Amino acid sequence: MATLLDQLRTLSAVDCDTLDAEAAAKLGPFTDCTSNQAIAFAELSRLDSDGKPRYRQLIAESIQVAHWLFGKQTDATLEELAVELMMVGLSIRLAPHTTGYLHVQTNPKSAYSAQKTVTNAERIISHFKQLAPDFATSRICIKIPSTWEGIQACRELEKKDISTLATALFSLEQTALAADAGCRCIAPYVNELRVHFDPRYTDANPSLALCGAAQHYLNSRPGSKTHVVAASLTSVEQVMQLAGIQHITISPSLLAELAATPAATWPRAAEIGQALKVAAATAASAGGSHSVATHLLGAERRRMLEAVVKDEGLWRMAFTRADGGAGEVKLVQAINIFADVQDQLEEIVRRADVTVPAGGGTGGV
Template sequence: MGSINESERYVNLLEYLRSRTQVDCDSLDIQIVTELGPFVDCTSNQADSYFELLNPRRAALLKKSADLSRHILPEYPDVSFEELAVEISMISLSLTIAPLIPGNIHVMANPSLSYSTPKVIQNGQRIASLCQRLDPSFDLSRLCIKVPATWEGLQACRKLKDLGIKTLATTLFTMEQAILAAEAGCISISPFVHELRVHFDEEYHDTDPIFDLCVKAQQYFERYSYATRVKACSLISVDEVMQVAGVAALTLPPTLLHPLSEMTEPEAKVAALSLFNHNTKIEGQEMERRSFLDEEARFRETFAKRDGGKGRVKTTQAIDLFCEYQLKAEALMKDTDTTIVA
């Protein structure tokens, strides 16, 4: 870094980030939440849950989830033992974090249902009922269902809002999805700055990150008085995190939280990185008010054309990857049940 200029004010990057943005934890590891907090919300998905369930310290929770699923399965004739057990385990993991944060726990809907509005609605209602069953004292207003930002998924969010269930639009890569999510009443959207694939394929490099979507969506929501907040995710470096300092919220994994907590830099240098630090407003056609809520054909057409179809492809690939981890988690539950029965 060179010689230190004593006139410069140095800041810890994680503390500075918290002064600009709501910082949420993208992990179900209690130790991370305890050591690197405070956090407001906790987010998770099928991959997070699967890897956490592989930890030997979660063996009791894994067994308890399988036992309960077998016991209450007759009450849920439309789902398999494995699906129900995965939902129970995901909720249970999130509930272990709930006492450590003041905000929302986020549980992701089964990604395999992403293209069926009725099934996503049913899934959201089931998650809420299971959450209440697992912890009757838990305030359900702190539960948020993460729903992939397909047409069908976002229409389900519209209905879930009417039922008093919070939702977040995930696997989101375009303004069309952001606008529809706001119209549907999602409390947050999570633009994936990088394709989900970069976190699972070491040989893959995403050359087209979408930092600008975080800025555009936030300014659009503010301009037209939508309550929906931008909760950015899928960043891969400390510099990238600092570029979006100023976004409403960020959900960060341990791989970024640890270095942020350990690094100190000149405040002026850090502030200059932020895309939200410049007071210029995005104008033009991109910021004109649009509506897709009851316009399925127009949404599908414009979504498909966005960036030459890249947004739709990225969304599909992300959902497919989450489906892989859904199946891995279900296989884990099946193995656990076989062991228990044996």
Template structure:
């Protein structure tokens, strides 16, 4: 029997949630998705020693700031990954800009220009933005400029609806982080896959999109175990860590398709104003808390990267 991973690939685009070059070479995903945590980890690996040394040397000569060098290193990692996958590489706008539409636009355009200077066209890149109202508005403008976006840190249907209305190319609802919150809130150790709040959230968003012919891609993210992945088999895309990809590759159990556009239930399409969006997000304690926490944590790893660069510049 084919492995669970091979069966999954027959119904879902599999994306690697990693910047590990060797893992990507071995697992052969279609796309790669990164975030500040993944970039920080990648730059501390032997695979990128030469890139780090080269950019630090250039930075010293040019008098560059740690932020400028960090941007160059992030693009360097993305360029390396783009050479390993046939599809897209997601690259994230600084989390500290999550509530500033204009600054997010400027950073996104600079990222695209940086890739194009390296010979990587914009159709190979997804700009990642947090699913704040401001991030969604930035994505709307970028989509109009032919720059496709991946809206991350998405935890509730209000965020998904706003992204769809903005014409966003792809959303990344975070399964595991939703589950983590509910496990803590309810004082339980686990959920059965069909009762898992993270799984149910993505299923609901997928159903809403397919019921209304919405073209925005649903890419489940942030998985804690393979049961969550199997419970979303058939989702447009799933971004999965190397450890879980390896487990799926070793698993030869039959994998039924769970999600299909043909099974959409016909949910009514709704429209959200800014006030509606903010109110619905406010009313969802889990989504409010996890969005804020995710932004803080991504910024914390970005600050660690800046310190690492500053230390190397001073050495």
């Protein structure tokens, strides 16, 4: 009997939002594999039945390679290098269960520096070449937080034929800027990141409509190559409402629930694909009228989006004012959470490597 996961795969490319190779093998195959600092930390924190870190060999090997690389550059600390290597090492294990991109996220602490983000991305590509020389670099996509600086980094990387994904995206302002930069993908977050860290918290305004509006906008741009990857989902209902979005990245728990639910008897079948239907209806009704609503796609709204991406000051103000500032607040929250987890990943390195001083390493000489 066909399941909801089977049905979803006929409507969207299904990506796995995990670095758990066993889960990917069980529930795959998938198109892409997405990850971030939080997903990497959760995986690296897992213990074997004997209570020892499951990935102790990967951690040790990553630190060893980081020591070798550390003296050859001045751009990253020893801990940062080791974290990058661990994240790449985990991602490589997902390659047999995917046909498309392996997405690796840059250090969120560089979210407001285009140059540091570009350098970070190029290091990640270099790590893949070193750890998996037979893996095609064309299958690597670099995830970068959707700040102005982050998306300018995407612009530069795309010119170098390095694929990028603008992540933690909460507005059409970010969507338009990412499209103008030539990003391969964008990842609108349906729920703000906090929902995955605070079990008592729910997002009062999940951005299902944004996913549909972003795809509608991108499809209407001549020559656009940017794809939507809907992310940060919390329920089967949200996943199925997004059916038809080009890519949907889904956690193992939701994938398992989708795989266990018969499609024929699912009681909310009428909601399947609702996000795209709403976007199409909204665009049709908007006509040429003006609205400050973030997801409205009238002619004047489109002209505004195309104008602000050419001017940093205009774009920053437009993003600040979008949805009364909600998108900007959610982006800053996501960067803070990811930065906190980056600190936790670096602490894993310090605990595992007694040669690293408590204050952390500094750039090489």
